[in-house]
Amino acid sequence: MLRFILKRILLLFPMLLGITLISFFVIHLVPGEPGIMDLEMTPKVTKEARERIRAYYGLDKPIHVQYWMWLKRILKLDFGLSFTPDRRPVIEKITERLPITITINLASMAIIFIVGIPIGVYCAKYKDSLLDKSLTALVFAGYAAPTFWIALLLMLLFGVYLELLPISGVKSFNFEELSVTGKILDIGRHLLLPVLVSASGGIAGISRFMKNSLLEVLNQDYIRTAYAKGLPERIILRRHALRNALLPVITILGLSVPGLIGGSVIFESIFSIPGMGQLFYMSVMARDYPTIMGILVMGAFLTLLGNLLADIAYAVFDPRIRVE
Amino acid sequence: MKATKFLCMLLIFFLFIVSGCSPRKEKVSYEKEGKPAYGDALITASLGEPTNLIPILTTDAPSHEVASRIYNGLVKYDKNLNIVGDLAEKWIISPDNLQITFHLKKNVKWHDGKPFTAKDVYYTYKVITDPKTPTAYSGDFILVKKAEVINDYTFRVIYEKPFAPGLISWSVSILPSHLLEGQDITKSSLLRNPVGTGPYVFKEWVTGQRIVLCANERYFDGRPYIQRHIIRFIPDSASMFLELKNLTIDMMALTPLQYLRQTEYGAFKREFNKYQYLSFSYVYLGYNLKHPFFKEKKVRQALTYAIDKKEIIDGVLLGQGIEAHGPYKPDMWAYNGSVKKYEYSKEKAAKLLAEVGFERGEDGILEKDGKKFEFTVLVNQGNDVRIRCAELIQKRLSEIGVRVKIRVLEWASLINEFIDKRNFEAVILGWTIPHDPDLFDIWHSSKQGKKELNFISFENKEVDELLVKARHTFNIEERRKYYHRFQEILAEEQPYTFLFIPYANIAIHKRIKGVSPAPAGVSYNMDKWYVPLDQMRYKSYATVYP
Numbered sequence: 001m002l003r004f005i006l007k008r009i010l011l012l013f014p015m016l017l018g019i020t021l022i023s024f025f026v027i028h029l030v031p032g033e034p035g036i037m038d039l040e041m042t043p044k045v046t047k048e049a050r051e052r053i054r055a056y057y058g059l060d061k062p063i064h065v066q067y068w069m070w071l072k073r074i075l076k077l078d079f080g081l082s083f084t085p086d087r088r089p090v091i092e093k094i095t096e097r098l099p100i101t102i103t104i105n106l107a108s109m110a111i112i113f114i115v116g117i118p119i120g121v122y123c124a125k126y127k128d129s130l131l132d133k134s135l136t137a138l139v140f141a142g143y144a145a146p147t148f149w150i151a152l153l154l155m156l157l158f159g160v161y162l163e164l165l166p167i168s169g170v171k172s173f174n175f176e177e178l179s180v181t182g183k184i185l186d187i188g189r190h191l192l193l194p195v196l197v198s199a200s201g202g203i204a205g206i207s208r209f210m211k212n213s214l215l216e217v218l219n220q221d222y223i224r225t226a227y228a229k230g231l232p233e234r235i236i237l238r239r240h241a242l243r244n245a246l247l248p249v250i251t252i253l254g255l256s257v258p259g260l261i262g263g264s265v266i267f268e269s270i271f272s273i274p275g276m277g278q279l280f281y282m283s284v285m286a287r288d289y290p291t292i293m294g295i296l297v298m299g300a301f302l303t304l305l306g307n308l309l310a311d312i313a314y315a316v317f318d319p320r321i322r323v324e
Numbered sequence: 325m326k327a328t329k330f331l332c333m334l335l336i337f338f339l340f341i342v343s344g345c346s347p348r349k350e351k352v353s354y355e356k357e358g359k360p361a362y363g364d365a366l367i368t369a370s371l372g373e374p375t376n377l378i379p380i381l382t383t384d385a386p387s388h389e390v391a392s393r394i395y396n397g398l399v400k401y402d403k404n405l406n407i408v409g410d411l412a413e414k415w416i417i418s419p420d421n422l423q424i425t426f427h428l429k430k431n432v433k434w435h436d437g438k439p440f441t442a443k444d445v446y447y448t449y450k451v452i453t454d455p456k457t458p459t460a461y462s463g464d465f466i467l468v469k470k471a472e473v474i475n476d477y478t479f480r481v482i483y484e485k486p487f488a489p490g491l492i493s494w495s496v497s498i499l500p501s502h503l504l505e506g507q508d509i510t511k512s513s514l515l516r517n518p519v520g521t522g523p524y525v526f527k528e529w530v531t532g533q534r535i536v537l538c539a540n541e542r543y544f545d546g547r548p549y550i551q552r553h554i555i556r557f558i559p560d561s562a563s564m565f566l567e568l569k570n571l572t573i574d575m576m577a578l579t580p581l582q583y584l585r586q587t588e589y590g591a592f593k594r595e596f597n598k599y600q601y602l603s604f605s606y607v608y609l610g611y612n613l614k615h616p617f618f619k620e621k622k623v624r625q626a627l628t629y630a631i632d633k634k635e636i637i638d639g640v641l642l643g644q645g646i647e648a649h650g651p652y653k654p655d656m657w658a659y660n661g662s663v664k665k666y667e668y669s670k671e672k673a674a675k676l677l678a679e680v681g682f683e684r685g686e687d688g689i690l691e692k693d694g695k696k697f698e699f700t701v702l703v704n705q706g707n708d709v710r711i712r713c714a715e716l717i718q719k720r721l722s723e724i725g726v727r728v729k730i731r732v733l734e735w736a737s738l739i740n741e742f743i744d745k746r747n748f749e750a751v752i753l754g755w756t757i758p759h760d761p762d763l764f765d766i767w768h769s770s771k772q773g774k775k776e777l778n779f780i781s782f783e784n785k786e787v788d789e790l791l792v793k794a795r796h797t798f799n800i801e802e803r804r805k806y807y808h809r810f811q812e813i814l815a816e817e818q819p820y821t822f823l824f825i826p827y828a829n830i831a832i833h834k835r836i837k838g839v840s841p842a843p844a845g846v847s848y849n850m851d852k853w854y855v856p857l858d859q860m861r862y863k864s865y866a867t868v869y870p
Contacts, residue, residue, distance in 0.1 A: 030736070031734075031736045031737040031739075031740035031741055032735075032736030032737075032739075032740055035383075035458065036383075036460070039383050039460050040735070040736070040739045040740075041739060041743075041753070041755075041777065042383075042460070043758065043763075043765035043766060043777055044460075044461065044463050044464065044765065045460045045461070045463065046462070046463040047773070047774075047775055047776070048462070048463075048466075049459065049460045049461070049462050049463060050460075050775060052455060052457075052458060052459075052462070053458045053460065056458035057458075084375050085375040085376050085381045085382045085383070085387075085458075086375045086376040086515060086516070087376075087510055087511065087515070096531055096532075097531075097532065148562075152562055152563070152566070155563065155566050156566060159566060159570055160566055160569050160570050163570075166572075167563060167566050167567050167570055167572065168558055168560075168563045168566075168567060169533060169556070169558075170532075170533065171533065173534075173554070268559075269559040269560040269563075270560045270562065270563050271563065272532075272533075272556075272557065272558045272559060272560070272563060273532075274531060274532020274533060274557075275532075278532070278559060282372075287736075
């Protein structure tokens, strides 16, 4: 077991290196360069000025040299300075946006699981009933409807017509003057719609997943045995079926680890939430290479880590697949 | 059971949050002009967040917009686009047009209380021309042969050659030398905590959310009436429009659709005034003049005849624009209104093309020497206005037997892979119309190099001469003559088909008075806007609700 984990951890490093190598070269292939993206087709910007800006960002060096420089820095966990005129450290730009993104993602993940799993269990238990079908239809409608459209409709209803919730942003202007409960309420009011909207898509996936997984388990022999020996259905479902059916959820949890720091450009833009999705989008549009690489490296690391954790957790919870 | 309980709790939590204190809109009448008073706040919104607030280091519009409230230049444009003094009391141009001597205002203080002097101007000049400064705006300043501080309030620049746009280049934001001298400007704390001389003092910048500016009570041109200017960052224009409808922002540029249809209801008109002025930009169809067909002047003229500009304005802009016939807009002094105009006429187009030797082939497409007249128009992705223009042009040109294909490309690849490499036939793009009419960089034949802007390869000896003469002349009457002739040649040559100049539409809350659209737009006198006492909305900071 320990050897297995160690091997997996050692494997992380060449994989990370490969990921950074490919991403670095790919993003440099995209037309356009940092610092001058807004300056395309601008009179008054001379060729000399362009060259000056290129040299300032070190873009006049060959690309493998640039990669080597970047790699040397990243080994010291230094993400470098952003290639936008603010020249702030990449790590600062990322960390100031992480809390809000993680909060929203955790909250929406909680909603997805809390709402999605019961729906799945219900649908499996009463398969093909009217309620099963209508729940499925509802959940799929939520999945299929475009986020931006739902978001705008909700904003129009709760913000403009009912005047119950703020339309966009995370905090009120008078946030600093509020009491602690006031602050929590204020953030809650601002985040309610974004969290609901971002959860609306995920519920469909998890409930379908849960339903299928549970149905599969319910067809197993040991469930029939349990019925045969006269156990009440509640106990069969809870103790025997659900436990086994929940195992694949571990994989899903593992896979959602990198998702915690990834935001959605669409709803972040609509709700004016200064999160990771917007940062990544803006960095790509500005060809801010160090920030793009910073986010990619973190994402790649978390993905690998999430997979590793899922594998380990699986081994812990399911004795059947423990590797020899 | 547990699940039901939980859901109930969730519902209660939801109701609790939703029922939280929400201010109802008060019914105040905003009709009266009232008297100017100090106070209230103006909340505007910006799609993008500034990158930093030292303007010479930034290139994005949001940064420059915020910085323009904080800094001053030596000169500026007034509402009618005349150059007037800003930090300069007056200036004297030497008879040989080589020297400009600025006499600076004496009562100006930086926001930190230190006096403003000629040293600051000199520092700004030095840092822009320093090869180590990553600025995009050094072009106008490296033409200065010598800059000198005569005394604390006199500053002189000497040019190698007379350079007319030189004067307005001194509208560049003057930076505080006492805070920057001897430092690396790219690492300065002023990037996010600027200190200027302008009407508003920087107060706070909450990343991803807003910038707050406060009125400069010592402003040399009089303390601004509106006490706070808050710029919120709202990256989505649909959300921004909802915020406007919800009265949580006070001002927003409207699309033609929003202007004409979505803001025409009573509740909106009760709260907002709408203003309109000609924007400083035009859209054109540019031809690659190296292309065998487009080389021919008559072909370009024919295409202009065949394109119905009015239809484009009505169809794409819902009528919110005017036809363009040249590179300037009618309310500028350089504009020539009597150039050759090409009314929509299929017959004239067909006649001209026949003169050049085009004949209809079997499939109805024009041909010359066995080559079909078909070409591709490039447009940038996301710009629906231009894409729709391309579609209308495609339809009109197909009527005279020209087959047009449309290719939509991402902006950076359009510029880097096609325009810069001259790998295009025709393209729909727009230019910003500069306040100063100097268009040397776009039309002079020497500007055809890589990354230079005469990408259509326009060459005309007379235009070259006119442009050079005009930029070396300070006398407006004389410059006007040169530019009038320049526009006549462009109209005759039709290197572009100039399509339209759109209107800028803007909604501003009614309580804000003193707004008067002019050729310069609306924001030129923002520090003179006011809210009468009885109409003020945000009386204290705490009442400013998002």
